[in-house]
Amino acid sequence: MGKRKRLAADAMKQERSEVAFAKLTNVPSSPRKMRLVADMIRGKEVFRALGILKFSNKEAAARVEKLLRSAIANWEAKNETKAEAGQLYIQTIFVDPAPMLKRLRPAPQGRGYRIRKRANHVTLIVDTIQSTQN
Numbered sequence: 616m617g618k619r620k621r622l623a624a625d626a627m628k629q630e631r632s633e634v635a636f637a638k639l640t641n642v643p644s645s646p647r648k649m650r651l652v653a654d655m656i657r658g659k660e661v662f663r664a665l666g667i668l669k670f671s672n673k674e675a676a677a678r679v680e681k682l683l684r685s686a687i688a689n690w691e692a693k694n695e696t697k698a699e700a701g702q703l704y705i706q707t708i709f710v711d712p713a714p715m716l717k718r719l720r721p722a723p724q725g726r727g728y729r730i731r732k733r734a735n736h737v738t739l740i741v742d743t744i745q746s747t748q749n
Contacts, residue, residue, distance in 0.1 A: 635690030639682045639737040641713050646735040649675045649710045661703040686741045706742040710735050
């Protein structure tokens, strides 16, 4: 690894160590369905977002709720304090497509129709409200 690349890698590593985030990979639902849930909570305060997810009737909401609890726990571990109401908010949440599983379904006259079983990756970053106002 060259010197410039190592410096860039070290800077990225340092930046990542200051941010509390959680990742959910290879979720077996389409990215479009997961983005609907992500859009509901983007930019909200974390405890309000947990309430929204708890009472949402979408299946993806339960997975995102668990991911959000994990991100909050990661923030608490990094800062060695308990998260209080109104202190944390969801800075970033994004959904990326994961590799598709391609399957064949039998079709009439000996043909086969392709089925694409989609999956996604979700990344959630939480931050304190005070750090953005400085």
